[in-house]
């Protein structure tokens with residue numbers, strides 16, 4: 001599949017994951033006005049220029065194969081149309097040679113509490129393992145600050161087991177973080193040396209994910 005052609009669409013659990021577009025920017029800006037987004041995310045987006053820069057960063061990520069951000073929408077609305085973004089979910093692979101990649105997410109305040117993040121996480125994880133199996137992707141990780149209980153629950157529901165606790169990194173990350181891990185279906189049955197797993201799990205980036 002060519003990641004640069006904009007054609008990647010994942011449909012699963014009543015949701016549709018597709019690439020972000022210019023016309024989504026008002027919804028993006030509105031989503032970032034929510035205090036929870038300011039509290040839990042390291043990256044903030046504000047103003048027309050900020051939104052345009054954010055979109056450009058997502059396009060660059062797709063073009064370079066290092067970051068794959070999807071707008072999460074309903075598969076169809078009552079009117080039969082695909083709705084506007086309910087959230088964002090991204091696969092981050094800064095080094096495509098690494099067998100591990102990171103996942104991050106957020107949902108709009110209005111969309112929360114109905115399984116959007118966890119369904120999107122499941123869909124993205126299945127897509128990532130299928131898409132990058134030949135390149136050796138065997139493990140996905142996500143990180144959240146310990147007191148982000150909603151994110152912890154999303155991780156559990158998405159099949160990401162708590163793997164370890166990482167120390168706080170103030171001022172950006174004042175509290176410890178959780179690292180959750182989901183293994184590729186074929187890799188889950190293979191035993192890995194514990195020390196190798198611990199070493200490889202340290203992708204850095206602090207406890208807040210969804211950036």
Ligand SMILES: CC(C)(COP(=O)(O)OP(=O)(O)OC[C@H]1O[C@@H](n2cnc3c(N)ncnc32)[C@H](O)[C@@H]1OP(=O)(O)O)[C@@H](O)C(=O)NCCC(=O)NCCS
Pocket residue numbers: 036037040041105106107108111112113114115116117118119143144145148149150151153154207208209210
């Ligand atoms: C975290 C976030 C993505 C969850 O999105 P969502 O679409 O509401 O997630 P889901 O509906 O799939 O699941 C949320 C789960 O958390 C639970 N939850 C919500 N708030 C909670 C809280 N304060 N304490 C404990 N559990 C909580 C919900 O009950 C639900 O679990 P359940 O299905 O077992 O009832 C959303 O709150 C968000 O965008 N927050 C701001 C940005 C953020 O924190 N991103 C993640 C950074 S690591």
